[in-house]
Amino acid sequence: MKKSRVGVFVCHCGHNIARAIDIKSVMEKIRKYPGVAHVEDYIYLCADPGQKIVADKIKDKNLDAIVIANCSPNLHEKTFRDLVESVNMNRFKCEIANIREQCSWPHDQEREKATLKSVKIIESVIEKVKQNQELEPIRVPLTKKALVIGGGIAGIQAALDIANGGFKVILLERRATIGGKMAQLSETFPTLDCPQCIMTPKMVAVAKHENITLMTYSALESLEGYVGNFTVKIREKAKYVDWDKCVGCGDCTEKCPAKVDSEFDAKLSKRKAIYRDFPQAVPNKFVIDAEHCIKLTKGKCGVCEKICPAKAIKYDDKDEIIEEKIGAVIVATGFDLFGLEKVGEYGYGKYKDVIDGLQFERILAASGPTGGKVERPSDGKTPKDVVFIQCVGSRDPEFGMPYCSSICCMYTAKQAMLFKHAVPEGQPYIFCMDIRSTGKGYEEFVQRAVEEDGVVYLRGRVSKIYQDDDKIMVWGADMASGKKVEIPADLVVLSTAIVPAEGIKDLASKLRITTDEYGFLKEAHLKLQPVETLTSGIFIAGTAQSPKDITDTVAQASAAASKIMALFSSKEYIRSPTIARVDEDVCKGCGICVNACTYSAIELDTIKKISKVNEALCEGCGACAAVCPSGAMQQKNYTKKQLLDMISVATEDYDKG
Amino acid sequence: MEELSGQNLNACNQCLKCTAGCSFVDNMDLLPNQVIRCIQLGQEDEVMKSKTPWLCASCFTCVTRCPKGVDLSRIMEAIRTLLLRQGKEHINLSGSEFKLPADAPQQLFVSGSRKLSG
Missing domain, CATH: 3.40.50 (Rossmann fold)
Structure with a gap:
């Protein structure tokens, strides 16, 4: 040698x-x-x-x-x-x-x-x-089609970017319409645009784009394969409405007798069992909520079927599994709010006039249950003194959330400002820890809320909230004056911590990506690879990764889309050749490696009685080489001899130096 | 004080939730959060001459609600212990303006047993 x-x-x-x-x-x-x-x-x-x-x-x-x-x-x-x-x-x-x-x-x-x-x-x-x-x-062919999971602003932006780049995209959303949390908001800081003005055009663009296949009311069932060559199974849930026939007229929902808390209005109003989230829904179609439909649960009713002019009702509808070949995935599944019932001292769920931030968004929104008139949930009166409490659950290790939810400082300032605009004689108070307003134009926005709209900030956490007659009593403290403060409020709004969307861990394990200790999706490198994951071909965007505002979400979604476009711009995908190799003269065909392989990359050749490695599927993890009893299975450039030599060099004469 | 109470005083980020929920702040010369603040700033003397530790009823409201898991009751107890070790008597309740609530004996009994068992 x-x-x-x-x-x-x-x-x-x-x-x-x-x-x-x-x-x-x-x-x-x-x-x-x-x-x-x-x-x-x-x-x-x-x-x-x-x-x-x-x-x-x-x-x-x-x-x-x-x-x-x-x-x-x-x-x-x-x-x-x-x-x-x-x-x-x-x-x-x-x-x-x-x-x-x-x-x-x-x-x-x-x-x-x-x-x-x-x-x-x-x-x-x-x-x-x-x-x-x-x-x-190793060079492998590439399917130039992306799957975007989640139809909120992150998923919408990413899908549009990829589609505009000339590649096919499937946009997957588990609710019947895209739009996500942003569609529920009243106006957005710091520009005070309403989502109807800035988001619904994007939703319509998604529906009309020739490169985008929109699959709502659907969820990922499984994913197999590797970057450039994934096969996904998508479960299209039974809608009980034939969407080819449904014209979105809404006659069905008017007559439906079953009432359910509206998810879109954050439980502040009722929807029917046959429903769409909001009139601007994309696609503008109805679904039947099988859990609450009287016909589907008890067999009687059938009002919608009788009334539908398009004959679109299909009570015998079934879930469908659709298989697609794709090359890359973006996960943009967004967030949920932390369960406020756990904060007993604030009485959420017990007092009707203690609400969360998203509920107040619905109260302020022109599309909301009150048409944008500020009325409190208990008696419909216009509240005068409104107390906002920040960091409810956030920055609270005792509730397992030491992190900052990132958006509450700004949306609370916005809500206080919008409240003051709607009720000029009203007085907003904000209990805060500190004000985190680091985005472009954010600090100026907070100053405007204080100076022009008279929002009063008190630094301190609230300890107790209770109902006293018509008032909601708030026990807080104010650091500047060094005093305990008691405010009789008409309405209390809790700026609730952001947690990852329900089902994220299950989805992450299907995609073979990891979550952090709080359940947010883990990026490959916090600073330098913020949209990549450790599984190549799978990217992340938006609040699924960490709490962030719309500005950052959109930027991250575009970043993830550009990564996919870069991937799709090459003719073929180049994989590392440091994968497993079988020495056919030594292998006895015991098959232990077949079971050890998590990527189903090894098959047993029953005629030759040897194992065979599928080069396209092998990820080079080395599990097969570790279990092989004869040493026939070796990983290229990580052979047993190499590893043993490395160990002996590293350990010899260690004491002597 | 950290050693006696077993609490990490640096963990307190002065959110004031303890003060906001304390039933006895009206009579305190140092607010509960200020007791921790003084210790954080090395002004233990302020704490030692304050009547706050003696007004603390050990009702554990602050402990229950503290987002950082700081047990302020134990800190108060540590301060009292240190004062007693120095032979300093606690405040004379009958001489103070503070009137003991009618249900004080039960409360003292409950808090005493909590302290001993906690």
């Missing part, structure tokens, strides 16, 4: 590595390691001059493999593999030794040990790279 000529490049990462590790002594030791032909350091290897050093030295020193000792391969493995390819080195002859996340950061205070550990990390990676095979990437 030809003697290796390995080049090792050690990065200081500014102070990040150099502060904790003695780089000089690392280089001296590495220089003596067998097969090392060149060692060099630089303050920022990933920067342009650093990359130039690496490229030049590969040519000048005639190197046949290199090790970059720097940060996590998640960050710059691709950077340096692209670089070596540009100077005609196979990309798998470049390996990363992670001496930042796995050494300098955790061992910041132990310079000597950290230095030794980084030497060992680098040496073990040298051992690996020497045995690396030169591999060529």
Whole structure:
């Protein structure tokens, strides 16, 4: 075998590595390691001059493999593999030794040990790279069609962007209409546009776009395959109304005798069992809520069937499963409100005039149950003193939500302002923790609420709310005056914490993506890959990832869409070839690997009595190689011999240094 | 005080929910949140000469509602313990303007047993 000529490049990462590790002594030791032909350091290897050093030295020193000792391969493995390819080195002859996340950061205070550990990390990676095979990437065909899950503003924006980019999109929504939470809002901060003006045109555009297939009242059943080649099953729920015939006239809903709390009006009004969420619904079609329909539950009634002029009622409708081939997914499933009943001291659910933020949006909205007239739920009177309470559930570790819900400061200021506009003689009070108004034009908006509309802010949490005759008594405190405050209010609005939409964990597991400790979808990298997930081809946008306002949601949705368009712009998808390989002479066909594979990528050839790996499905996780009793199954460039050699190099003479 | 009460005083972000719900604030010279604030600022002297710790009924309302899980009752108890260790007598209730509510004995009994069992 030809003697290796390995080049090792050690990065200081500014102070990040150099502060904790003695780089000089690392280089001296590495220089003596067998097969090392060149060692060099630089303050920022990933920067342009650093990359130039690496490229030049590969040519000048005639190197046949290199090790970059720097940060996590998640960050710059691709950077340096692209670089070596540009100077005609196979990309798998470049390996990363992670001496930042796995050494300098955790061992910041132990310079000597950290230095030794980084030497060992680098040496073990040298051992690996020497045995690396030169591999060529696997090219697979690409289905240029995206699936967007969630028809709120995030999903709508993402679907429109992808469709405008010339690619096909399926937009999936579990309710009968798209629009999501934004459609429920009165007006939006800081510009005070109403969603009807800025959102319904987008909803209509979705319905009319030739590249968008709108599938409402539907949910994802399963997803199989891999980036560029997913197969999804979608459950189209039984609507009991033939949408090809329904013209959206609404005669059915008028006569329907079953009344149910309206989800769209946040339980402030009743809808019927046959219903649509709002008159501007897209598509403008009705569905029957099977749980509350008298005909479907008790067999009697049938009024809607008699009355429907289009003969669209279909009581024997069934769920349908539709299979589609797609190339990428955006998850934009939005948020729900935290269950306020848990905050006993605020009496939500007990006192009618203690409501949540979304309910007050409906009261303020022209499309709401009161037509935009501010009336309190208990007796329909116009409230004069309205108390708003921020951070209800948010920033409250005791309720398991230490995070900030991000939008409440702004929407509370907006609601107080809109209330004052609707009831000029009224007085809004806001109990807050601090005001977080960091967006463009936000702080000015809050100042306007205070200075022009006389909104009174009190810094302090409210401890207790109770009904006293006609009034809702609020016990709070005000930091500025250092006093306990008691306000007899006519209406109390709670700015409720945002939690991930119901069912998110189940959906995440179907998509093989992860959620964080609160159930929000986890991004691949908080700063640098905020719309990607660790499963390639699956992207996230909007409040499903974390609480955020419409401005940020739209930006993130467009970002996710652009990632998909970049993916779809290539002819084929290029996959990493570091996947499993069977040594057919050694394999006995025991089939243990078949069971170990979570991607269904291994099949047993019953004639030859050996396992076979499907290159298109294998994700290179290594589970099969780990369980193989004979060593026939090996992962390319992570062979058993490589791993054992790495371990022995890393552990030998450790005490002696 | 942190050691005696077992509470992390840095956890308190001064939201004032304790003060907002306390039944005895009208008679307190330092508000419940101010007791923690003084300790956070290193002004323990203020706390030690305040009558607030003695007015605290250990009713545990603040503990129940604190969003950060800070047990203010234990902090009050720690302050009282420290004062008693220094041999400082608590305030003379009969000499103060503060009138003990009619149901005080029961309340004191309940809070006493809570303190001992908690």
